[in-house]
Amino acid sequence: MRDNIHSDFDRQWEQWAEEAEEQVAARFRTLDRIVEFNQTKVIRAFQKHRVSDYHFAASTGYGYNDSGREVLDRVYAEVFGAEAAIVRPHLVSGTATISAALFGCLRPGDELLFVTGKPYDTLHKVIGKPGDGLGSLADWGVRTVIVPLLSDGGVDWDAVEAAVTDRTKVFAIQRSRGYDWRPSFTVEQIGDMATRIKALKPDGIVFADNCYGEFTERMEPTEVGVDLIAGSLIKNPGGGLAASGGYIAGKERLVELAAFRMTAPGIGGEVGAMLGTTRSIYQGLFLAPLLVGQAVKGSVFAASMFAKLGFETHPKWDDPRTDLIQAIRFAGADPLVHFVQAIQKAAAVDAHVVPEPWDMPGYEHPVIMAAGTFIQGGSLELSADAPVREPYIAYMQGGLTYAHVKFAVRQALSDFRERGYL
Template identity: 85%
Template sequence: MQDLIEENFERQWQQWAEEAEAQIEPRFRLLDRISEKNQWKVIQAFRKHRVSDFHFAASTGYGYNDSGREVLDLVYADVFGAESAIVRPHLVSGTHTISAALFGCLRPGDELLFVTGKPYDTLHKVIGKPGDGLGSLADWGIHTKFVPLLADGNVDWDGVSSAMTERTKVFAIQRSRGYEWRASFTVDQIGEMVERIKSMSPEGIVFADNCYGEFTEEREPTEVGVDLIAGSLIKNPGGGLATSGGYIAGKKRLVELAAYRMTAPGIGGEVGAMLGTTRSIFQGLFMAPLLVGQAVKGSVFASSVFAKLGFETHPRWDDPRTDLIQAIRFGAAEPLIHFVQSIQKAAAVDAHAVPEPWDMPGYEHPVIMAAGTFIQGGSLELSADAPVREPYIAYMQGGLTYAHVKFAVKQALAEFRKRGYL
């Protein structure tokens, strides 16, 4: 009897997968072109700066005269269309990298204004509260304001105008949706935001959290006027090979200030042993356009299949893509938890582990995370997470190969069929 049930599911799965792939084939052609153009951009930067195997040598101690580190910064700056960049394994996460960028730009008495609403949960402790004793922005006398997005997901420019003061120094944009049921912002939309902000505050600094967005489009925010961006190497630009790190890119003076925060004033990016990571960071950047394309294809496939089965998905399969993240609304805690657990079961690493919701530091609600990855927390690899709160939305991202994402979707649907959700 069990064999018959499995055989019936296999036939049903093949039908769902074939219908979805026929539907999304034109979108895949577009994604392939984006990957190609980004691949060529990366290769051209490597060639321009004469990347050679001696650049991969490890440095120790202070890391003086580390030519690999210096060339890596130049390559990143060119790839992101920026004046300058720093790329370091010592930046331990996206939150750390963003924190270094913001603290570098801001001083006591300044104001930080998020024009895209509240940022991702892990930044809330960085923003902090006055007198919290944590060394947060607020603890240093830097005030932060948030302008909620309009109901249609666009920036409330009247609200931004009302929130601005003469002390507003940095205008922050979160490119990706975070834990929100909204569209992420495209590079064109970010360019329009820059124009509006600069018209209201010509000296204002525009900062963008670029996490999850790199190489999903043909351009990056620094190519449409953003002054400073930051991101994590264990997300898109690390190409699944970088074992740690982050990058900051943008205007030369602002990158320098961020580097002073990353290390110490007067030191900045001039020192810092790369500890044998240079090769993997270079090679990860080389691989990133292809692997990001694979991950986005997986998200498009998942969106198509789950929508056909009656679940709400955001973005839809035919929506423009500007990050890795695929949101799926389940409406109840049980299917949400079982979906995330199914993603873990589909992993090549730690497939036997069973994730459960827990009070994760930096988050405001219990969170469940599937993270069967070669690099701990590497979200260019297939992963999924969700705050266990209404309306019970899971956020799936990554997948170094399209085939892996497809396999994970199959595992999730098999689990759903067994539990009666389908």
């Protein structure tokens, strides 16, 4: 009987998958053009800065005169249309990288204004509370103001204008949706934000958290008026090969200030042994446009498939894409948890592990995470996570190959069929 159930599902799956791929075929062609554009941009940056195999040599100690590291910084700046960049394995996560950028720009008495609503959960401790003793921004006398988004997910410009004071120094934008049921912001929208912010305060610094967004469009925020961006190498730009690290790119003086925070004042980016990571960071950047394209195709397919079966998806399969993240809403905690567990079951690494919700540091609610990845926490690889709270939304991202995402969707739907959700 069980074999018959699986045979029935196999036949149903083939039909569903064929219909979904026919539906998204034109969207896939558009994504292929974006991949080609960004691949060309990366190759030309490598060529312009004369990347050679000797640039992949490891450095030790202080890492003085590490030409591979210095050229890598210039290549990143070129790719992101920025004056300067720092790319280091020592920036241990996206949160740490964003923290270095913000602390570099802000001083006691300054104000940080988030124009795109409440930031991602892990930044809450970076913002902190006055006197918390953690060395947070608030502990150092930096005031943070968060302007909620409008009900349609847009920026509340009246509230932003009302929040600006003489002390407001940094205006922060989060490109991706985080744990919110809203559209992520496109580069065009971010460019419009930068223009409006500069009109409000010409000397204000516009900062964007670029995590999950790199290479999903033809342009990056630093090409449309943003002063400084930050991101993680174990997300898009690391191409699945960078084992750790982050990057900061933008105006030269601001990048320098962030580098002083990363190491020490007066030292900045002049030191920092790469410890054998340089080759994988270069090669990961080379592969990143293609692999980001594979992941985005997987998200588009998943959106089409789950919508076909009656689930709410955001973005929809034919919506514009500006990051890797695919949100899917479920009817309750059980299907949410089972979806994330099915994604883990579809991994090549740790497929036998069953994730459970837990109180993860930096998060306000129990979180369940599927991450059967070669790089721990590598979210360009297929992963899924969700805070176990209403309205029960899972956030799936990544997939080094489209075929892997398709396989994972099949696994989830097969499990749902057995549990009676379909």
